[in-house]
Amino acid sequence: MTFENLKVDINDRIATVYIDRPKKLNALNRATIEELHDAFKFLLDHDEAAVIILTGSGEKAFVAGADISEFSEYSVAEGEDLAAKGQEMVFDYISNFPKPVIAAVNGFALGGGLELAMSAHFRIASDNARLGLPETSLGVIPGYGGTQRLPQLVGKGRAMEMIMTAGMIDAQTAKDYGLVNHVTPIEELIPLAEKLANKILNNSMQAISSAIMAINDSYKDGVNGFNTEIKNFGKSFGTEDFKEGTQAFLNKRKANFK
Template sequence: MTFENLQVSIQDRIATVYIYRPKKLNALNRATIQELHEAFKGLLANEEASVIILTGSGEKAFVAGADISEFSEYTVEEGKDLAAKGQETVFDYIANFPKPVIAAVNGFALGGGLELAMSAHFRIASDNARLGLPETSLGVIPGYGGTQRLPQLVGKGRAMEMIMTAGMIDAETAKDYGLVNHVTTLEELIPLAEKLANKILNNSMQAISVAIEAVNDNYKDGINGFETEIKNFGKSFGTEDFKEGTQAFLNKKKPNFK
């Protein structure tokens, strides 16, 4: 896959997606959002890619925000359409992606950048990371799921403070809040992401896929996550991975999942 604003590589079943707009601190524009959708759609169909690491190019920024120059003159309807299409094609798409997605946050993750990181299934950060939702300082609110996912991750009070003050928090504070799982040096960020990805690869990708669905359903209005869990738990008994995993356990062997 070749893109103008992304770099995508696959090695040993791990796909790494770099957002590559170094002159713009990897800010999201419409073209990059479309390319992200195309990249993830391609990775969904690619059997060589089982786990995805999402990160930014360079040392300064994961994604420093949205490209404000593109929407500064938008009307009400254009603004609404911008948020709706972005959420559908990228942010919700990644959040519900059936393959694990790890966000490796290097440097600034602001506005749409933090929203992109929050759409991943979990996040790790380098010690130079700075995270925040500064939209209210521009006279708007987060439009790519920030008002919904941030409270889910850090709690209502902390989310309200971050959104209202438009301030940034450092990596250690983000870890304390539960926004990121691990903090490491910039040099060790991708190696740590790969280490975690390899731990994931030891397990049943089929089981992980339906576990993602069950966890996500707990946060969706009108859907009973417990019912999804029961359904997917039952379905697991009909898979080859279940037979392989249980037999390997009983025979004290390492499972060989397909």
């Protein structure tokens, strides 16, 4: 597929999705959000794309925020619709994506950019990264899941401070907070993401998909994540991956998962 605001490369079962609006610091506009949905929908059914790396073009920004010019005149109803559709099409869609998604944060990840990174299954960052939710300085609140995912990742108190002050934190602070897993020089960011992706590819993608579902269910109101874990654990026993994994272990060889 070809896109106006994205680039998608697929090599050795790793798909790298670049938000590609460098002159706008990769800011999210409506067209980019729609293309992100289309890209992930395409990757869902693409057998050669087993792990997805999500990043921004250039070294200045992952995503520097939403394109404010598009919604500065919105009404109450339009604002609510903007958040609802964005969450459904992209942020919740990526969070619940059955294939692993790694956010490689290069430079600024602000507002919708940080919310996009938080929707990935985990995050790594370059040492020049700056992360924050500055929406309250514009008279609004985060609308793409920021008030929900940030407390889950860094704790309620730190999330309250970050949102109330509208300030940025650097990459090392983000790592200390648990917001990102690794910090690396900018030139090593994608190689590190690919290294982690290849470690993931050594394992059963079917089992990983089931684990993603079980982990996510533990954060959903009215859903018992333990029950999901039990159900998906049981289902694993009926898969070819389980047979291959256990036989490989018992015969002291590397598993060859399909």
